[in-house]
Amino acid sequence: MAAKPKYLTIANQLEQDILIHKYQKQLPHLDQLALIYQTSKVTIVKALSFLQYKGIIKTVRGHGTIILTATEIELAKKDNANEHVGFTERIKNSEFLTSNIISFDLREPTEKEAAFLKIGKSEQVYDIIRQRLLNDFPVRLEYTIMPVKVIPGITKAVLEKSIYGYIENTLQLKVGRANRTFRADKSDAYDQLYLKCAKTDPVFEVEQVCFLSSGLPFEYSQTRNRYDQGELTLNQV
């Protein structure tokens, strides 16, 4: 018995069929698909709504289910919004991402940080600055603030590995939602030093607040990306 729900199995099968051009511009009718997959209409609808979400098809009420053009499907796959989730820790395929800890302190939060993390002014936070290198070339500078109360026991050893791994495996906490803001900014002296960028080079900044699945904020961070090493692509309706 497949662990996957039937509608996902059907969605994946349909996706394959679309990719090999088994269907041309349109899929068969819902009833026909229900017959083909020996299932009910509602299940087919669910499968199709998943494919629509993925940017592969488009349903038009009263008309039919249209397969998007190859160009649209191709671009939809460039969407990397989810790769920025846990951006701090994500390692891309076979690339060599390393950390260089620039500083690691304990202190009280600023007013802004306390507000973002919903903590009192006297509750201590870790103040972590890390340089991230991709194949030995600096790509990001990360300023991370975390409340000690929420994420206890961070050490240099943890920072050198993965904070997220520590949170999920050692502390057995689950990471939930995140809120990220992307913007351009001027580079400052630290950027120039640690990103090896010119004085006139901008940086691509990602400011984020991350929550545990319990709803507790556990990280406020600012990531300064070399402007030639970070961009975000979205596919939208």
Next chain:
Amino acid sequence: MAAKPKYLTIANQLEQDILIHKYQKQLPHLDQLALIYQTSKVTIVKALSFLQYKGIIKTVRGHGTIILTATEIELAKKDNANEHVGFTERIKNSEFLTSNIISFDLREPTEKEAAFLKIGKSEQVYDIIRQRLLNDFPVRLEYTIMPVKVIPGITKAVLEKSIYGYIENTLQLKVGRANRTFRADKSDAYDQLYLKCAKTDPVFEVEQVCFLSSGLPFEYSQTRNRYDQGELTLNQV
């Protein structure tokens, strides 16, 4: 009879109830909600999955439906990814957005443009450069390329009003998906001139390809935002 499907009506009602703290940390069980709203369980599930998508609740199989913290809900509402859809034309509440046409020409596309727009090298395109001002202050510089064949009849009068309005109302075409890439870049001489920014100021660039609902690409554009006037916020899981 409400034009809205029942599950949306229920979702909106539940959202209101959550906002006025009618429920504390958790919603009633599915069966209970089905009873309350005199509907079937599946409809309730659909309503909840919509609220989950909106970032208001979180369903946990085997446990219940949890209301996210006020902080999370608040941040979820800052997501402005969809405001960047039709960014070129969207006018914010009661703000005064105007256009200043810097140039408007017809020419053949570059190789890159032809590739993005899926047209031949000899098919003419409009080449439009517009400065956008918010309350008389320059905020964006837009470079827009459109194939004449796809969007015929563009004039300066159209540009001064709204290209999207012309496409949808006059040409009766429907706008479909868009693919956008956000990045930081150095400002160039034009940015400095038309965005009134300093030589060292960066710009926040949005590069996009837009499609008609038919799947035909109709616009390739690069929008250069003053770095203090444009940012993108996403809320993710």
Next chain:
DNA sequence: GAGTGGTCTAGACCACTAG
């Protein structure tokens, strides 16, 4: 094991598109 969310069915009916 009790409780709760998720999936699935078969069929009715609604809403929209297009000729």
Next chain:
DNA sequence: TAGTGGTCTAGACCACTCC
């Protein structure tokens, strides 16, 4: 008006969490 996608029901059963 015919064809097609969307919603809805009532109830069965599955999958997961927590005690």
